[in-house]
Amino acid sequence: MGPHLVPKRVYYTIFAALLVLTVVTVIVAFIDLGPFNNLIAMTIAVAKATLVVLYFMHVRYSGKLTWVFAGAGFVWLIILFVFLLNDYLTREAWSNLLTGHP
Secondary structure, X not given: OOOOOOOHHHHXXXXXXXXXXXXXXXXXXXXXXXXXXXXXXXHHHHHHHHHHHHHHOOOOOOOHHHHHHHHHHHHHHHHHHHHHHHHHHHHHHHHHHHHOOO
């Protein structure tokens, strides 16, 4: 079985989608949405990363083992974000506990 041939039209469409998502990211960055700015920016970034992984890295047309390893990478990313948020959200509490401030 040979490699899956993807028409150039698909690559151009994905590239256009990535450009549109980049423009949306820039536009949203100038709008004050309060705490939702980071959420929207991360959502757009995940969408762009998913497009890159699926099409430009050819995961979409690969076997199940490739999907397992790509999924494992995302699981690992989620674990790292959980640890990051745990550190960030408890930093002030630990600082207050160590310095004796309420």
